[in-house]
Amino acid sequence: MADTADIRPEGGDGRDALRVQAIAAAMGIIADQGLAALSIRDLAQTIGKSTTVIVNLFQTKAGLLAAVAEAGLQADAEFHARFLTQTRNAPLERSTLRVLAMGYLLRRAAPEARFVRVWEEYLTDHEACAAADPQLRAWAQLHERAWAELLERAPAFARLAPVLAPYLAMEGLYASALVGRADYDLLLGEALDGLMARALDAPSPPTPVLDWIEAGLTPPEPPGLEAGSMKLRLLDTAADLIMEGGVGAVTNRSVTQLAKASTSTILYHFGDMRTFLTQAIWHSVFREIPAYLDWRRPLDRSRPADLAAWSELMAATLKLAPPDEPAAAGFYVKYARLIAQICLLARRDPALQDLAALLRGPEGGGTFARREAIWPPQFALTRMSAAHFAIWIKGRALLNAIAPPASEAPQVQLQAAALAIASRA
Numbered sequence: 475m476a477d478t479a480d481i482r483p484e485g486g487d488g489r490d491a492l493r494v495q496a497i498a499a500a501m502g503i504i505a506d507q508g509l510a511a512l513s514i515r516d517l518a519q520t521i522g523k524s525t526t527v528i529v530n531l532f533q534t535k536a537g538l539l540a541a542v543a544e545a546g547l548q549a550d551a552e553f554h555a556r557f558l559t560q561t562r563n564a565p566l567e568r569s570t571l572r573v574l575a576m577g578y579l580l581r582r583a584a585p586e587a588r589f590v591r592v593w594e595e596y597l598t599d600h601e602a603c604a605a606a607d608p609q610l611r612a613w614a615q616l617h618e619r620a621w622a623e624l625l626e627r628a629p630a631f632a633r634l635a636p637v638l639a640p641y642l643a644m645e646g647l648y649a650s651a652l653v654g655r656a657d658y659d660l661l662l663g664e665a666l667d668g669l670m671a672r673a674l675d676a677p678s679p680p681t682p683v684l685d686w687i688e689a690g691l692t693p694p695e696p697p698g699l700e701a702g703s704m705k706l707r708l709l710d711t712a713a714d715l716i717m718e719g720g721v722g723a724v725t726n727r728s729v730t731q732l733a734k735a736s737t738s739t740i741l742y743h744f745g746d747m748r749t750f751l752t753q754a755i756w757h758s759v760f761r762e763i764p765a766y767l768d769w770r771r772p773l774d775r776s777r778p779a780d781l782a783a784w785s786e787l788m789a790a791t792l793k794l795a796p797p798d799e800p801a802a803a804g805f806y807v808k809y810a811r812l813i814a815q816i817c818l819l820a821r822r823d824p825a826l827q828d829l830a831a832l833l834r835g836p837e838g839g840g841t842f843a844r845r846e847a848i849w850p851p852q853f854a855l856t857r858m859s860a861a862h863f864a865i866w867i868k869g870r871a872l873l874n875a876i877a878p879p880a881s882e883a884p885q886v887q888l889q890a891a892a893l894a895i896a897s898r899a
Contacts, residue, residue, distance in 0.1 A: 489899050493531050493850060495521055497545045500538065505591035508822060510586075510722055514538065536605035538820050542592060543606035547613050549589035550573075553582075554620040559630060566628035568670045574624075575666050580644065583649040591818075594647060597872055598814045607876075613624035614877035615670035617643060634673045636890035641665060641669070644810065644869030651830040657687060658831060668858040672732040672895060678856045687835040694832075697753065705743045707733050712754035712759055717801050717808060720813045724751055752829055758812065761803055764791065769843040777788055778850045785885040787848070792884040807875055810868035853892065854899040862895045 477834065499520045503512050514535060518525045529660060532538040582590045593613055596602040596640030600874060625635050645662070652658035664683040699706040711733045715723040726747060730737050744750035765771055766787065780786035792802035793899050800808070812832055815860040820826035841848075847853040855863075870887055879887070 496528060496531055496644060497542055500542045501588045501592055504595050505588040508818060509595040509602060517646035539602050539605035541658065542611065543596060543609035544872060546589040546592035547570060547609050548795060550593065550613065551616055554616060558620060558623060561624065571628065571631060572670050573667045575642065578664060579646055579649045580653060582646055594650060594818060597876065598811050603876060611877040614873045632674045633894045637894045640873055641866045643873060644865045645877060646819040647814045648834045651717040651817040651827060652834060653783050661687060669862055672859060678858055681858050684857065691836055694756045697757060704735065704739065708743065708752050709757040710739060713758035716754065716758045721819060759809060762808055764805055766848060767840060767844060769840045773847045780850050780852065781889050784850045785888040788888050789884040792805060794875060794878055804869040806858055806867050810871040813868065814872065837861045852899055853896045855896050859896050863891065
């Protein structure tokens with residue numbers, strides 16, 4: 475299956491050929507080094523031209539980002555067209571749909587699927603989102619339409635229609651960082667099998683892989699530092715940078731300058747930058763999580779009486795923020811973006827894979843721990859369905875952020891997901 479369609483500088487001549495060459499080179503830079511590494515100067519050097527040539531082709535950095543997004547969108551449309559064509563008459567039942575979903579994720583995580591890296595990088599970058607807003611909206615709709623079309627061929631799986639595309643969008647980011655690791659590959663297969671079983675109202679399958687992974691995890695804890703301490707000031711500063719500019723905004727210089735400390739302070743308190751970054755990431759999560767979702771705190775409110783009350787409570791976590799005020803976004807909008815950035819960094823830096831694995835392994839653990847306090851009594855949430863919901867809501871948050879639904883409120887999305895994923899009591 476030729477499933478790694480990309481933009482190649484073949485055919486044509488003159489300006490058009492040069493434009494195609496530049497876009498292909500830009501995709502390569504993004505896939506290999508990340509979106510932050512793409513500049514007009516570096517692109518010009520990559521294709522052996524002057525910056526004037528690149529400016530003549532795209533006018534601005536925003537023009538370049540939009541052109542790359544358009545090319546990536548076209549390549550992904552071809553990918554999905556092949557995927558749908560080659561599965562046209564496939565027998566879609568529990569095992570085959572699981573294999574198709576897994577194959578879809580594995581092919582999109584392949585190094586040669588550079589257009590997928592463009593999509594993933596743009597998801598978490600405010601500049602790229604602004605420059606390529608129409609393309610990203612179309613991209614999100616492409617994913618949802620493709621899986622809706624596939625599921626239309628399998629009426630038994632109709633329950634999955636509202637949840638599968640967002641679920642796979644988030645799982646795809648984890649796959650990008652972790653595919654090929656034996657623990658993740660086992661976990662992915664088990665999770666997809668459980669999702670297909672739930673769609674058919676089959677008994678929830680056992681979760682030996684999830685149980686094994688959780689047994690070996692040491693859950694992170696908040697730092698518990700004294701207010702006003704230098705360590706807490708550094709962590710708060712880094713968390714602010716993460717929420718405003720992403721994980722890549724955290725450097726020794728950026729943090730120490732804002733914290734009004736010397737450049738040796740981080741190394742003195744944390745030993746090295748990687749340890750500090752990891753602790754800052756967890757600190758940002760613990761600091762942002764709503765009290766009613768924090769499994770470490772006593773519950774300070776009554777349990778929602780029904781699905782409508784639960785969806786009203788959870789809708790705040792999917793709140794979208796103005797582009798110039800990212801900190802105003804709901805918890806899952808910010809948390810999903812943070813995880814996406816970590817997964818992309820881990821793809822390029824294997825030393826960060828363990829952090830990505832630590833985030834994926836216990837997905838849904840907090841949801842499950844809080845199930846009898848937050849979920850309405852009509853639902854009996856299993857450990858597996860809690861993981862499914864946790865992955866879905868992050869994928870939904872990412873897709874909503876780039877393609878806000880015109881008429882469907884977060885409450886409607888949440889209710890549809892709960893009915894699709896969670897077992898009834």
